[in-house]
Amino acid sequence: DTEVTQTPKHLVMGMTNKKSLKCEQHMGHRAMYWYKQKAKKPPELMFVYSYEKLSINESVPSRFSPECPNSSLLNLHLHALQPEDSALYLCASSRRTSGSISTGEQYFGPGTRLTVT
Amino acid sequence: ELKVEQNPLFLSMQEGKNYTIYCNYSTTSDRLYWYRQDPGKSLESLFVLLSNGAVKQEGRLMASLDTKARLSTLHITAAVHDLSATYFCAVDILRTGNQFYFGTGTSLTVIP
Numbered sequence: 578d579t580e581v582t583q584t585p586k587h588l589v590m591g592m593t594n595k596k597s598l599k600c601e602q603h604m605g606h607r608a609m610y611w612y613k614q615k616a617k618k619p620p621e622l623m624f625v626y627s628y629e630k631l632s633i634n635e636s637v638p639s640r641f642s643p644e645c646p647n648s649s650l651l652n653l654h655l656h657a658l659q660p661e662d663s664a665l666y667l668c669a670s671s672r673r674t675s676g677s678i679s680t681g682e683q684y685f686g687p688g689t690r691l692t693v694t
Numbered sequence: 695e696l697k698v699e700q701n702p703l704f705l706s707m708q709e710g711k712n713y714t715i716y717c718n719y720s721t722t723s724d725r726l727y728w729y730r731q732d733p734g735k736s737l738e739s740l741f742v743l744l745s746n747g748a749v750k751q752e753g754r755l756m757a758s759l760d761t762k763a764r765l766s767t768l769h770i771t772a773a774v775h776d777l778s779a780t781y782f783c784a785v786d787i788l789r790t791g792n793q794f795y796f797g798t799g800t801s802l803t804v805i806p
Contacts, residue, residue, distance in 0.1 A: 610794075619782055619796035620737070633793060667736060680744060681725050681786050683794060685737040 580604075581686035583668050589692045592658060598689045600651040600668030609651040610683065611643060612667040620667055626651060658693045665690055696721050698785055700797040707773050708805050715800045717766040717783035726759050726766045727784045727794070737782065741768075773804045 581602045590596050600609065608627050612620035625633035626645040640662075642654040651668055669683040697720040707713050717726070725744050729737040741750045743759035743766060750757050754777065756769045766783055783797040 617780075617799070617801070619799050620794075622793060625793060665734075669737075680742045682727060682739055682742050684739065685729075687736045690734075 581668055581670055581684050583666075583686035583689050585689060586687065587690045587692075589694060590655065590658065591694055592660075594658075595654070595656045597655065598653040598666055598668075598691075600653075600670075600686055601649055602670040602684070602686075603649055604670065604672075604684070605648075606670035606672050606684070607648060608671045609645065610669040610671075611641075611651070611653050612669065613662075614665045614667055614688075624653075655691075658691075660693050663692045696785070696787070696795045698783065698795050698797040700781075700783060700800050702800060703798060704801050704803075706803045706805060707770075709774055710772050712772065713770050715768040715770070715781055715802075717768070717797050719764050719785045719795070719797075721764075721787070723761065723764070723785040723787055725786055727786075728757050728766070728768055729782045729784065731780045731782065731799075733780075740781075770802075775804045775806055778802055778804045 584599045588596060610625050611623040613623055614620045622635050623637045624643045629645045629648055640657050644652040665688045667688045668686040671681060671683045699718050701716050727742055728740040730740050731737050741757040743757060746761040748759045754771045759766045768781060770777060780799050780801045782799050784794040786794050
């Protein structure tokens with residue numbers, strides 16, 4: 578199984594709503610990532626979890642709150658978003674095994690298309 | 695700050711022609727990746743290049759890596775319409791963990 582799944586596929590939310598994005602992988606990967614991608618731009622890294630611990634936060638506003646409940650699951654909690662937060666949100670995972678070399682390849686999920694009204 | 699630049703940003707080419715996309719990066723990198731993205735879709739991994747001189751081929755696409763020149767190329771041979779997509783290169787640097795730095799992207803359109 579080389580699949581990363583994300584739900585929902587589409588989400589429309591108002592600026593006062595609270596919602597969550599979910600990402601799941603069953604490849605045994607111990608690194609998971611959240612990216613934001615605007616149209617015709619490269620993905621921008623938001624957060625990195627390594628062994629279920631937050632290792633990188635790229636100065637993301639606090640209205641985005643990540644959570645890694647276990648090694649297979651990654652959530653992104655959304656609250657009080659702005660219209661400029663509308664984008665494609667991509668989750669990815671990669672192998673991180675201490676003491677060995679992995680290719681570092683990241684596997685991407687299909688994304689959640691978020692629209693903030 | 696690490697910079698990853700691709701050129702061209704936009705490429706329109708006729709079916710059957712050959713072309714090369716270039717990916718330059720500004721600091722020593724251990725590994726380089728090529729991804730394809732169709733409109734509104736996610737990123738699909740094409741190639742993983744792990745060492746200087748690495749060359750990989752899949753169908754009409756061939757990728758190479760020159761770590762001394764800090765340059766990777768993605769060569770398209772006899773383009774077909776199905777290759778129309780946006781192509782991203784990405785580098786990671788082991789000392790920063792597995793953090794990817796994406797290139798600017800090349801939007802490829804193959805015209806019948």
